[in-house]
Amino acid sequence: MQVVLLERIEKLGQMGEVVSVKPGYARNFLLPKQKAMRATKANLEHFENQRVQLEADNLKRRDEAVKVSSTLEGLTVSLIRQAGDSGQLYGSVNTRDIAETVTKSGVTIDRSQVVLNKVIKTLGLHDVKVVLHPEVSVDIVVNAARSAEEAELQLRSGGKVTSSHEDDDVVDEAEEVTEEVVETAAESEE
Structure with a gap:
């Protein structure tokens, strides 16, 4: 399904791009959340008429997000x-x-x-x-x-x-393994 993106979507495209997506993704996510609209001739004309306003709104929201990001x-x-x-x-x-x-x-x-x-x-x-x-x-x-x-x-x-106590258990286990290795080495030398 062909859709026009109304905002930038990660791994999909920038605002205004016409992209092809699976119908379920468009019906269940992009269209209901108003992140895109179907790429019909009428919708493309409507988008071009509204493009300046959409870009201005996007820039305003982006500037607010940058201010908040400095706090976070x-x-x-x-x-x-x-x-x-x-x-x-x-x-x-x-x-x-x-x-x-x-x-x-x-x-x-x-x-x-x-x-x-x-x-x-x-x-x-x-x-x-x-x-x-x-x-x-x-x-x-x-x-x-x-x-x-x-x-x-x-x-x-x-x-x-x-x-x-967890650290003590680890140390005790390491000491036991070391003693076993030393005993095994001593037996193999004899």
């Missing part, structure tokens, strides 16, 4: 969640959770603006992309932790904080 740049939000000893969350962090936390920090964003490449199911620091405008996006850091103190430790250390 380098933002770190902490989400307190329950998790097991291994660092696995009981549940996950979703786009709604992130959008609500960012909004509480002073910048209003919608959950549809948060892009998660993978589901957050572990404790630690996670990079998340926020798309403010089709041409403006910013990366923020989501800090998933069990408590506020743990969140602070993770920020300072730059990663997931493991409990001390």
Whole structure:
């Protein structure tokens, strides 16, 4: 199906381009969200008449997004969640959770603006992309932790904080393996 794009769409094209897309993508996403319109002769004429106004509106929205992006740049939000000893969350962090936390920090964003490449199911620091405008996006850091103190430790250390007994278990296992290797080597020399 041929459509005329009414705004820039990543991996598809710029505003005003006539592109060919699958009918389902056009019917279910582009047309209902008014990101495109069918490429008929009447629609092309209507688009050309409205082009200047559409470009001016797009430029205004882009400028506002750039201002907001300067506020969001380098933002770190902490989400307190329950998790097991291994660092696995009981549940996950979703786009709604992130959008609500960012909004509480002073910048209003919608959950549809948060892009998660993978589901957050572990404790630690996670990079998340926020798309403010089709041409403006910013990366923020989501800090998933069990408590506020743990969140602070993770920020300072730059990663997931493991409990001390886990570290002791790893050291004990490493010492046992080393002793076994030494004993095996001593037996093979005899």
